[in-house]
Amino acid sequence: MGGQEQAISLEPEKQKLLNEHSEKHFTAGEIVRDIIIGVSDGLTVPFALAAGLSGANATSSIVLTAGIAEVAAGAISMGLGGYLAAKSEADHYKRELKREQDEIIAVPDTEAAEVAEILAQYGIEAHEYGPVVNALRKNPQAWLDFMMKFELGLEKPDPRRALHSAMTIAIAYILGGVVPLIPYMFIPNAAEAVVISVVVTLFALLIFGYAKGYFTGNRPFRSAFETTLIGAIASAAAFGLAKAFHA
Amino acid sequence: MGGQEQAISLEPEKQKLLNEHSEKHFTAGEIVRDIIIGVSDGLTVPFALAAGLSGANATSSIVLTAGIAEVAAGAISMGLGGYLAAKSEADHYKRELKREQDEIIAVPDTEAAEVAEILAQYGIEAHEYGPVVNALRKNPQAWLDFMMKFELGLEKPDPRRALHSAMTIAIAYILGGVVPLIPYMFIPNAAEAVVISVVVTLFALLIFGYAKGYFTGNRPFRSAFETTLIGAIASAAAFGLAKAFHA
Numbered sequence: 344m345g346g347q348e349q350a351i352s353l354e355p356e357k358q359k360l361l362n363e364h365s366e367k368h369f370t371a372g373e374i375v376r377d378i379i380i381g382v383s384d385g386l387t388v389p390f391a392l393a394a395g396l397s398g399a400n401a402t403s404s405i406v407l408t409a410g411i412a413e414v415a416a417g418a419i420s421m422g423l424g425g426y427l428a429a430k431s432e433a434d435h436y437k438r439e440l441k442r443e444q445d446e447i448i449a450v451p452d453t454e455a456a457e458v459a460e461i462l463a464q465y466g467i468e469a470h471e472y473g474p475v476v477n478a479l480r481k482n483p484q485a486w487l488d489f490m491m492k493f494e495l496g497l498e499k500p501d502p503r504r505a506l507h508s509a510m511t512i513a514i515a516y517i518l519g520g521v522v523p524l525i526p527y528m529f530i531p532n533a534a535e536a537v538v539i540s541v542v543v544t545l546f547a548l549l550i551f552g553y554a555k556g557y558f559t560g561n562r563p564f565r566s567a568f569e570t571t572l573i574g575a576i577a578s579a580a581a582f583g584l585a586k587a588f589h590a
Numbered sequence: 591m592g593g594q595e596q597a598i599s600l601e602p603e604k605q606k607l608l609n610e611h612s613e614k615h616f617t618a619g620e621i622v623r624d625i626i627i628g629v630s631d632g633l634t635v636p637f638a639l640a641a642g643l644s645g646a647n648a649t650s651s652i653v654l655t656a657g658i659a660e661v662a663a664g665a666i667s668m669g670l671g672g673y674l675a676a677k678s679e680a681d682h683y684k685r686e687l688k689r690e691q692d693e694i695i696a697v698p699d700t701e702a703a704e705v706a707e708i709l710a711q712y713g714i715e716a717h718e719y720g721p722v723v724n725a726l727r728k729n730p731q732a733w734l735d736f737m738m739k740f741e742l743g744l745e746k747p748d749p750r751r752a753l754h755s756a757m758t759i760a761i762a763y764i765l766g767g768v769v770p771l772i773p774y775m776f777i778p779n780a781a782e783a784v785v786i787s788v789v790v791t792l793f794a795l796l797i798f799g800y801a802k803g804y805f806t807g808n809r810p811f812r813s814a815f816e817t818t819l820i821g822a823i824a825s826a827a828a829f830g831l832a833k834a835f836h837a
Contacts, residue, residue: 396652580662581660
């Protein structure tokens, strides 16, 4: 890329700017996002549910049964949900592509006016963008790509993305969801198990929140705190509601 | 908009193309997306959890306690999760804006080369995009906006969005989650309540799936079928696992 070649000759701090810049594109990856979605919810909801049931003095066996049912349901709901979301995103792209194609054929002047509009928004004059509009009109495929990206802001989706996304979210949810349940497997008295579960899970949330912040380019310590806080609030609410309701 | 003015003089079918076109921008709204996220999960997970616990011959009281704990935990986790996601999206935009600003000041030639690159991808020649690049260099604010949108594909986020998103998702999750639990409130025997819950919830999933398809511009009947299938699979898995585990 011309930009990068030029950058090589820059002094360190300017080079750093550009490195950080390209780095960001890597860290904000879709797989990382899917893992985060799955683990956040997995660590939080089964944890809170287990704590809530313990508050309603259920046995560890019931807590575990409910927890496993929740993890299975949540993984399937999030996984298949993620799959269909990614798939309908791809369908949406196809439909819009077809529609833009039809418009370029049916109403080329209108589409050309839309290109002009897009560039005019940036204070570019007709005599400055004119050649660009004409160049696109001479090259329908490029014109179509331009409209998809700059008018509709749509990127061509990866066909395998839907399945990968589903599996990533589901597995991440299961991995996250099993952590708070482990203590209930070994301690039959839920009132005792919940204490260990709370300690273990809040610790896991801290570490996960830190990693989440690190990989998404947000402040890791703040992310660790926020993620843990959500888990604590959710489980406290579940605990309180279950107690109040069951009493 | 110039495009629209021109469109008025078009024959019906071409006008229709453009109407559908602008229509899509309305239907794919972020609030609709948040409602869909909340209701889909709300109708699916508490439903499957309740079915699962009934499979482990728990009483309606335990099923209801677990269901309420799950709905509270899920609403908080999704709501606060949505809030932080929207907030970090806004922070991300701010950071990128600052970074682009610094780059435009520190390495203007590199940034100008990036503009050229973006336009060159569409087969536009240097002599065609040259005037556009120069126009942007003369207008740093417009240049910055251009880079944010066309290089990074980032839209300026709405500041109130984070809170609205959180509340929309949480309320939608609660509304969806209460539906499958209602039968357990009136029928003490979970083995009987689960039957009504399954019927009521699958019916609700059909209607919701249809509406989801309608509002997101996907085939409504297919969406109704897919959405209901997810709920059925999730609850069957939860039911089976809970039974297997508890037996």
